[in-house]
Each structure stands twice: as C-alpha cells, then as structure tokens.
Amino acid sequence: MVNDPYEVLGVKHGASDAEIKDAYRKLVKKYHPDKYQGNPLADLAEEKLQEVNEAYDILTKGGSAGPNPGQSYGGASASYGASSSAYSGPDAATYNNIRMALDRNDLYNAEQMLINMQARDAEWYFLSGVLSYKKGFMADGIANVKQALDMDPGNGEYQSIYQQMNSSGSVFRNYSNQQGYDPNAQAAADMLACSMLPLCCCSPC
Amino acid sequence: MIGYVEADKPELKVREFDVYNGYYCGLCKAVGSDYSQILRKSLSYDMVFLAILLASLSNKEDSIEREHCVMHHIAKKPVLHDEPALDYSVDMMMILGYEKYLDDIHDGEKGHSFAGNLLSNATKKAEQKYPEVSEKIKSSLKKLYELEDAGEKSLDLTAQCFGDVMEAVFTGYEPLQDMEVEKRAISILAKNLGMWIYLIDAVDDFDDDIKNSQYNPLIFHHEGKIDKEEAVKEAEALLYHYLGEISKAYDLLDIKKNEGILDNIIYLGIRRKTDAVLIGKGNDKNGK
Numbered sequence: 001m002v003n004d005p006y007e008v009l010g011v012k013h014g015a016s017d018a019e020i021k022d023a024y025r026k027l028v029k030k031y032h033p034d035k036y037q038g039n040p041l042a043d044l045a046e047e048k049l050q051e052v053n054e055a056y057d058i059l060t061k062g063g064s065a066g067p068n069p070g071q072s073y074g075g076a077s078a079s080y081g082a083s084s085s086a087y088s089g090p091d092a093a094t095y096n097n098i099r100m101a102l103d104r105n106d107l108y109n110a111e112q113m114l115i116n117m118q119a120r121d122a123e124w125y126f127l128s129g130v131l132s133y134k135k136g137f138m139a140d141g142i143a144n145v146k147q148a149l150d151m152d153p154g155n156g157e158y159q160s161i162y163q164q165m166n167s168s169g170s171v172f173r174n175y176s177n178q179q180g181y182d183p184n185a186q187a188a189a190d191m192l193a194c195s196m197l198p199l200c201c202c203s204p205c
Numbered sequence: 206m207i208g209y210v211e212a213d214k215p216e217l218k219v220r221e222f223d224v225y226n227g228y229y230c231g232l233c234k235a236v237g238s239d240y241s242q243i244l245r246k247s248l249s250y251d252m253v254f255l256a257i258l259l260a261s262l263s264n265k266e267d268s269i270e271r272e273h274c275v276m277h278h279i280a281k282k283p284v285l286h287d288e289p290a291l292d293y294s295v296d297m298m299m300i301l302g303y304e305k306y307l308d309d310i311h312d313g314e315k316g317h318s319f320a321g322n323l324l325s326n327a328t329k330k331a332e333q334k335y336p337e338v339s340e341k342i343k344s345s346l347k348k349l350y351e352l353e354d355a356g357e358k359s360l361d362l363t364a365q366c367f368g369d370v371m372e373a374v375f376t377g378y379e380p381l382q383d384m385e386v387e388k389r390a391i392s393i394l395a396k397n398l399g400m401w402i403y404l405i406d407a408v409d410d411f412d413d414d415i416k417n418s419q420y421n422p423l424i425f426h427h428e429g430k431i432d433k434e435e436a437v438k439e440a441e442a443l444l445y446h447y448l449g450e451i452s453k454a455y456d457l458l459d460i461k462k463n464e465g466i467l468d469n470i471i472y473l474g475i476r477r478k479t480d481a482v483l484i485g486k487g488n489d490k491n492g493k
Contacts, residue, residue: 040393041390041454045457138361168450169449172445172449175472
C-alpha cells in the first residue's frame with residue numbers, strides 16, 4: 001500500500017498535471033538505477049523509485065496502482081567483459097582466466113593469478129585496477145587503471161572503465177552545478193564568511 | 206583532521222543562515238554548560254553538520270532564541286535549545302576532541318597538559334554515555350595509527366579506518382536505531398564522508414608533511430615518489446568519487462527539516478572546500 005501519492009511526489013494536493021509530471025521526472029532522475037549501479041544502497045533506491053512510480057500511476061491513471069509495464073529500468077551493465085579483450089600477448093591465456101575469474105566475482109583466484117605473474121604491462125595494471133575496484137578499493141582501482149591508460153592511451157576499454165570509475169564524481173559535479181555551484185565564487189566566499197558568521201569561539205578569524 | 210564540512214555561506218538564504226548559526230551557537234553553548242568553557246575551542250563545523258543532519262530526521266521544530274554569549278556581549282546571537290541531536294553531537298565532539306588531542310601528541314606536537322586533563326574528564330563523561338560508539342571510534346583509530354606508523358601504502362586501507370570512525374559517530378544516535386533505511390543510508394554517507402575528510406586532510410597537509418618528514422597517505426601511496434601535481438590529480442578523482450557516494454546516500458534520506466541547509470552543505474559547501482584545498486587554499490592556509 002502506498003502513502004499519500006501527492007506526498008510521495010512532493011507536490012501539493014490539487015497540483016496540476018504539469019507540476020506532477022515535473023516532480024515525477026525529477027524523482028525518477030534522483031533514484032535512477034543507473035546512478036546507483038554498484039552502490040550498496042541500490043535496493044533502497046529501487047524501492048523509492050517503485051513508490052514514486054506507483055504514486056504517479058495513481059495520480060495520472062486514476063487510482064490503478066498496478067505494475068507499470070512501460071517503465072522498465074534495468075541497470076546498465078558494465079561494458080567490461082571476459083570476451084572483450086583486445087590483448088594478444090604471450091600472457092593472453094592467463095589474462096583471459098583472470099578476466100573470467102573477475103566476471104564470476106572470484107576475487108581470490110583473480111588476485112592469486114595476478115600476484116603470480118611476471119609481467120607488469122598495461123593489461124596487468126588494468127586488471128589489478130578492476131580487482132581493486134571490485135574489492136571496494138577505489139584509490140588503488142583508479143590509480144591502477146590510470147597507470148594502464150598511461151601505458152596504453154589508445155585502449156578504448158581502459159578509457160571506458162576509467163570513465164565508469166569516475167562516473168560517481170561526474171554525477172555529483174552535474175548535480176552540484178544545477179544547484180548553482182559557481183566555481184569562481186571563492187574570492188567572494190573568503191571575504192564574506194569571516195565577517196558574517198557569529199563565530200562564538202573557536203575560529204581564529 | 207577536523208573542520209572541513211562547512212556550508213557555502215554566501216549561498217544560504219537569510220533564514221537558513223540564521224538556523225545554521227543557531228546550531229553553531231547552540232553547540233557552543235551546550236559545550237560550555239555540559240562540560241567546561243575551555244573545551245569550546247574544539248568546536249568544529251563537522252559536528253554542526255552532524256547535529257543538523259540527525260535533527261533533520263525528526264519533525265520537531267527548531268527552538269531558536271536570541272541571546273547574549275560570553276564571546277559576543279553586545280549583539281544577541283541565535284541559539285538553538287532542547288535538541289537531542291545537538292546534545293548527542295556535543296558528546297561526540299568530546300570523544301573526538303580528545304582523540305584529536307591524542308593524535309596531535311602522536312604527530313609530535315606537544316600537548317598542553319592542562320587542556321589535556323580537562324578533555325580527558327569530559328571525554329570520560331561522554332564515553333560513559335556511549336560506550337559502544339566510543340569503543341568503535343577508539344579501535345578504528347588505533348588501527349589507523351598502527352597502519353600509519355608502519356608506513357601503510359594503501360590509501361584505501363587508511364582512509365577506510367577513518368571512514369569507520371565517522372560511521373560510528375554518525376550512526377550511534379539513539380533515535381536512528383529504529384530507522385532501518387535512514388540508518389543504512391547515513392552509515393554509507395558517514396563512511397564516505399570520513400574517507401573524504403581523511404584524503405582532503407592529506408592533500409591539505411601535503412607540503413607540511415614533506416617539510417616535516419611526516420607520514421602522509423598520498424606520498425606513501427606513490428611509493429615515496431613525490432610528485433605533488435600527480436598526487437593531487439589522483440586525489441581529485443577520488444575526492445569527487447566520495448562526494449558522489451555521499452550525495453547518493455543523502456538523496457535516499459527522508460529529510461523533514463532544514464533541507465536547504467543540508468543541500469547547501471552536501472552539494473555546494475563540501476565541493477567548495479574540495480576545490481579550495483585542491484588549488485592549495487585549504488584550512489591550513491586560512492588557519493583552522
């Protein structure tokens with residue numbers, strides 16, 4: 001059972017269709033599965049989105065809160081895959097095994113295979129980066145994939161994964177810009193902050 | 206390591222600015238009345254954010270009055286009263302304040318023994334109220350210090366320890382224990398906020414740490430190779446990643462009041478701080 005659909009969408013009772021649609025669009029964007037892909041809170045976002053969809057259906061289709069076949073938000077799949085490697089060096093077989101292990105989320109074996117290799121080429125750094133990323137080690141993940149890109153700048157797969165790793169930051173930047181972030185406002189902020197706050201005690205300025 | 210989570214003040218509305226100051230001065234006054242005047246100096250904006258965030262989960266109206274205070278004799282300032290989230294934040298500040306004091310000693314700065322003793326007593330009071338939280342904070346910090354002493358190269362490992370500290374601080378609030386969704390989201394928010402604070406502090410201290418030959422996770426992460434430009438560039442990607450994760454968790458919270466202030470801190474304030482520190486105009490340059 002859903003809550004008050006107006007409340008769910010954050011609009012007043014008796015809001016116009018346009019207002020409802022506008023609020024609905026914003027919330028879909030807010031809880032979109034693409035945004036929460038790989039995030040530990042993805043299930044919560046999905047629940048919120050479903051609630052929003054149901055509320056919207058009630059308000060636009062006069063009370064039927066059934067499933068919404070027109071709206072299937074499947075999570076975007078990572079473009080990285082075992083078969084997509086363009087690598088064809090002497091370690092191709094081992095690298096392929098590592099990729100398959102990473103795909104199964106068999107992180108232990110992927111790590112063992114990487115450690116036991118002699119090579120430290122771009123592919124090695126790339127797969128080490130993917131491994132770190134899957135372990136939730138963002139710093140190592142970004143650093144290693146960056147290293148792979150530095151060694152093989154033209155590799156489209158490395159570029160795409162590097163972008164994916166930075167996607168959370170890009171989403172944030174966009175939303176922050178929409179909220180009115182002005183990158184050149186620093187000078188004004190420096191001047192204002194000190195004279196305006198009633199700093200009770202601790203700040204030296 | 207404390208004081209980076211601040212609002213982008215020029216972008217606050219006048220009313221929001223008043224409420225923000227009300228929380229700040231409320232926290233300051235509560236520190237004075239609950240503990241001792243001398244402890245007020247450990248007040249930090251991070252704890253103001255903690256108080257506003259936790260208070261925003263309830264409908265309770267902010268009770269803000271205009272009062273004089275020790276620091277401002279002439280003009281009256283807005284002061285928030287009777288807010289459980291504020292009281293909780295004071296206790297957390299005491300526990301963290303003492304830990305920061307220990308951290309300074311750890312870093313080789315000579316502590317002032319008089320302030321040290323008072324902090325220690327205030328901390329004991331707070332610890333008795335929240336034994337589990339303070340235990341988690343202590344064990345995570347202990348692990349962090351051990352890693353730093355051993356010259357740990359993995360920035361992820363050290364940053365995660367500080368993330369654990371913040372997670373304990375943000376999720377120990379009593380009313381949160383019955384709010385499953387909110388607790389999960391705040392736990393992820395706090396964890397990423399802690400990692401962001403740890404890393405931004407490392408960028409901020411980069412030059413000083415090289416000069417004083419002290420541990421800095423960014424330098425060690427690069428195997429002792431000191432190329433500030435490269436380190437800062439990598440830190441930028443990572444800092445923005447943490448900001449993204451913070452905002453995703455924040456977007457799932459059911460904020461009942463002061464949403465404008467919280468939006469400002471999350472989407473403008475901490476980004477402002479990030480960009481300022483990245484171009485070398487952080488807290489260390491302005492004085493903490």
